[in-house]
Amino acid sequence: MRICVFLSAADLDDRYTRPAREFAELLGKGGHTLVWGGSDVGLMKVVADGVQSAGGRLCGVSVDFLAASARPGADEMVIAKDLAERKRLLLAKSDAVVIMVGGTGTLDEATEILELKKHGHTDKPVVLLNTAGFYDGLKEQFRRMESEGLLPLPLTDLVFFAEEPVGALAYLEESRGIG
Numbered sequence: 001m002r003i004c005v006f007l008s009a010a011d012l013d014d015r016y017t018r019p020a021r022e023f024a025e026l027l028g029k030g031g032h033t034l035v036w037g038g039s040d041v042g043l044m045k046v047v048a049d050g051v052q053s054a055g056g057r058l059c060g061v062s063v064d065f066l067a068a069s070a071r072p073g074a075d076e077m078v079i080a081k082d083l084a085e086r087k088r089l090l091l092a093k094s095d096a097v098v099i100m101v102g103g104t105g106t107l108d109e110a111t112e113i114l115e116l117k118k119h120g121h122t123d124k125p126v127v128l129l130n131t132a133g134f135y136d137g138l139k140e141q142f143r144r145m146e147s148e149g150l151l152p153l154p155l156t157d158l159v160f161f162a163e164e165p166v167g168a169l170a171y172l173e174e175s176r177g178i179g
Contacts, residue, residue: 001176002059003027004035004094006109008102009042009069015132016101017043021050023098023129023165028054030169030178033075035094037086038062040071043101048074061089087112096172097126099159101134117158118151125175126159127168135161 007020020043027034028051037044038060048058048071058074063086067079080086087109091097099110116122128135139161146155162168172178 001030001096001172001178002033002035002094003172004090004097005047005100006090006097006102006106006113007036007043007047007100008106009037009039009044010103011042012101016134017046019129019131019165020047020100023047023100023168024050024056025054026165026169027051028056030173031056033057033059035059035061035090037066037090038070038074038077039066041069045071047100059093061086061093083108091116091122091124094124095176096124098168098172099126099128099135101129101131114158118153125172127171128159128161129165129168130161130163 024047034048034051034056036048039045039062040048052058058071059076060071060074061078061080062070063080063083070077078089080089091113097113099106113126117126130136130139142155145151160171162171
């Protein structure tokens with residue numbers, strides 16, 4: 001499976017890097033391909049290192065203004081002209097999506113895939129990996145949107161919330177009939 005991971009390029013502490021590394025190793029050992037923003041810095045590097053060292057493949061999609069931090073030695077690297085093209089390519093090259101810890105860019109990517117699902121433009125499984133409770137507030141906001149009638153689909157049809165890396169990958173594999 002080609003799994004797109006939206007995540008931060010910032011250097012983060014162990015409460016975030018340890019679970020990200022664990023997910024990356026599971027992904028690599030499962031023979032999956034990481035599709036990610038292509039950066040060789042911060043949490044993006046941690047995940048790419050973990051996937052590659054566990055035998056998985058790397059498909060990066062960087063963007064012109066970040067090309068200097070693109071990972072050398074990826075199995076595939078595409079440089080998009082802008083962020084909109086980058087998001088489109090990341091989704092086009094993947095079978096499933098995992099949202100990890102990140103900032104506004106990650107949130108932008110997450111809401112775009114959820115909008116596509118909401119409108120029936122994709123059926124890719126989406127997992128929000130809620131490492132160390134990072135997305136507790138967002139999870140509560142989504143629940144409020146659902147309870148107040150702002151989501152046309154049940155929240156469970158849009159996104160699966162996983163608290164641990166093993167649960168995230170298990171959900172994706174099950175949803176795609178793997179394993």
